[in-house]
Amino acid sequence: MNLDILPVDNPKPGIGDEANLVFGKQFTDRMFVMEYDAGRGWHSARIQPYAPFTLDPAAMVLHYAQEIFEGLKAFRREDGSVVLFRPADNVARFNRSARRMCMPEVDEEFFLDAIRQLVRLEERWVPRSHGTSLYIRPTMIASEPMLGVRPADSYLCYVILSPVGAYYKGGIAPVKIWISDFYVRAAHGGTGEVKTGGNYAASLYAAREAAERGYDQVLWLDAKHKRYVEEVGSMNMCFVFDGKLVTSPLHGTILDGITRRSILTLAREMGLEVEERALTVDEIFEGVESGRLTEAFGTGTAVVVSPVGQFTYQGKTVRLGDGETPGEITRKLYDTLTGIQYGRLPDPHGWVVAV
Template sequence: MDIEILPLAEKKSRIENESELVFGKQFTDRMFVMEYDAGRGWHSARIQPYAPFSLDPAALVLHYAQEIFEGLKAFRRRDESIALFRPEENIKRFNRSARRMCMPEVDEAFFLRALKELIRLEADWVPRSEGTSLYIRPTMIATEPVLGVKPSSRYLCYIILSPVGAYYKGGLSPVKIWVSDEYVRVSPGGTGEAKTGGNYAASLYASTVASRHGCDQVLWLDAVHRRYVEEVGSMNICFVLDGKIITSPLKGTILDGITRRSILALAGEMGYEIEERALAIDEIFEGAESGRLEEAFGTGTAVVVSPVGQFTYRDRTVSLGDGRPGPLTLRLYETLTGIQYGRIPDPHGWVEPI
C-alpha cells in the first residue's frame, strides 16, 4: 500500500521555550490515517494535516469501547539525528491488543514505515532540550454506525504526535503510592494485557481517591485475593527485595511493558537476580519496616523509571529511602535514557534511527 502525502496549507506555532512543554497538550502539523472495511482490508493510507474526525453518533467506539492505542517516543540525539526506541515491540503489542479486542491487525513493516515517514515530515517538532521528546500515539477505533454489541466492520487507524517536556522538571523525585484493595483494575480473563481505553477509564475513580489521600498513583492488587501486587496506574512496578528484583508475572492481567522488559534486561546485566512472582502487599510492608525492601520503582514510556518513596495501605504508611531515588533506580534511569538519547552505546539494537 502506498502512502499519499497531502499538502499542508499552514503550519502551527510551536512552543519555542521547551521548558514550557507539557505532556499531551500540543500536537504537530500532520497525522497518519488509514481506514479498514471488511472485505477490502486496510486502504487510503495518507499523511494529512492534523484535523478533527467526523464520526457518526452511532459509531461503535462511542458505545462499546472497541478501541486500542500505543505510546512510544522519538528522541533528538546529540548529533541532531532522531531515533525511536524499540518501535517494533510497540507495533507487535498494538497487534496483540487488536486481536484481544477483535480488531484487524496492521502490517507491522508497513506501519513502521508510515510512522517513520510521518516523523521525517515532522522532524522540526522533535524538541532538543534535555529530557524532552516527541510522544507518539498510534490509535485504532471502531467506526461502523450501528447499535449492537459486536465487532465493527469498519475501523479508523491513525498516528498523532506531541512534543513533550522533561517528565522530571525538578529532578527525579520519589512518588507516593496509595494501595487499593476496594477497587480493581482488571480480572483474570479480562482485557488487562491489552492497551485499550476501558482499562484506563476504570482506573479513574480510584485515582481520585488516591489523590485525596495525598498520593500520586494507585497500586492495584489482584482481583481474586485482593492481596497480590499487579501494577501501578500508569506503570509496571518493581521491588528490590532481599537483593533481588521482584515484579509481577505476565499472566494476562497486567501490561507487557516495553520499558519494563528493557529495565529487567539491564538489571540482569548488572548482576541482579530477577524474580517474576506474586508479591503480597503484606510482604512489601514487612520488607519496608525490616529493611529487606531497599527500593521500589515504576517503569513506563512516559516516566522511564519512577522511584517510589512511600506506600499507604488502609491505615498504614511506610517510607523507603531518604527522599531521594535509590542507587539502582538512578542507575537504571541513567542507563536507559543514555541509550535512548545516544549518550551511551546501545549493545541491544534497541534504537531505531529515523
C-alpha cells in the same frame, strides 16, 4: 498499499517555549490515517494535515469501547539526529491488542515505516532540551455506525504526535503510592494485558480518590485475593527485595511493558537476579520494616523509571529510605536506559532505530 503524502498549507508556528511543554496538550502539523472496511481491508493510507474527524453518533467505539492505542517516543540526540526506541515492539503489541479486541491487525512493516515517515516529516517538532521528546500515539477505533454488540466492520487507524517536556522538571523524584484495598484494575480472563482505553477509564475513580488523599498513584492488587501486587497507575512495578529485582509476572492482568522489558534486561546485565512473581502487600510492609525491601519503582514510556518513596495501605505508611531520594539501583537503571535513548551510552541491543 501506497502511502500518500498530502501537503500542509498552514503550518503551525512550532513548539515554542520547550521549558513549559505540557504532556499531551500540543500536536504537530501532520497525522497518519488509514481506514478499514470488511471485504476490502486496510486502504487510503495517508499522511495528512492534523485535523478533527467526523464520526457518526452511532460509531461503535462510542458505545462499546472497541479501541486500542500505543505510546512510544522519538528522541533528539546531542548530534541532532532523531531516533525511536524499540518501535517494532510497540507495533507488535498493537496487533496483540487488536486480536484481543476483535479488531483487524495492521501490516507491521508498513505501519512501522509509516510512523518513521511521519516523524521524519515532523522532525522540527522533536524538542532539543534535556529530557524532552516527541510522544507518538498510534490508535485504532471502531468507526462503523451500528447499535449492535458485535465487532465492527469498519475501523479508523491513526497516529498523532505531541512534543512533551521532561517528566521530572527538577530531577528524578520519588512518588507516594496509595494501595487500594477495594478497587481492582483487571481480572484473569479480562483485558488487563491489552492497551485499551476502557482499562484506563476504569482506573480514574480510584486515581482521583488517591489524589484527594495526597497521593501520586494507585497501586492495584489482584482481583481474586486482593493481596498480590500488580500495577501502579499506568506503570509496571519493580521491587529490590533481598538484593533481587522482583516484578509481577505476565499472566494476563498486567501490560507487557516495553520499558519493563528493557529494565529487566539491563538489571540482569548489572548482575541483579530477576524474579518474576507477585509480592503480597504484607511482604511490602514487612520487607521495608525488616530492611529486605530497599527500593521500589514503576516503569513506563512517559516516566521511564519512577522511584517510590512511600506506600500507604489501610491507614499504615512505610517509607523507603528517607522517602525523598531515589535508591542507587533505581537511579542507575534510569540513567542507563535514558543514556541509551538519548545516545549518551552505547546500544548493544539494537533498541534504537534511526528515523
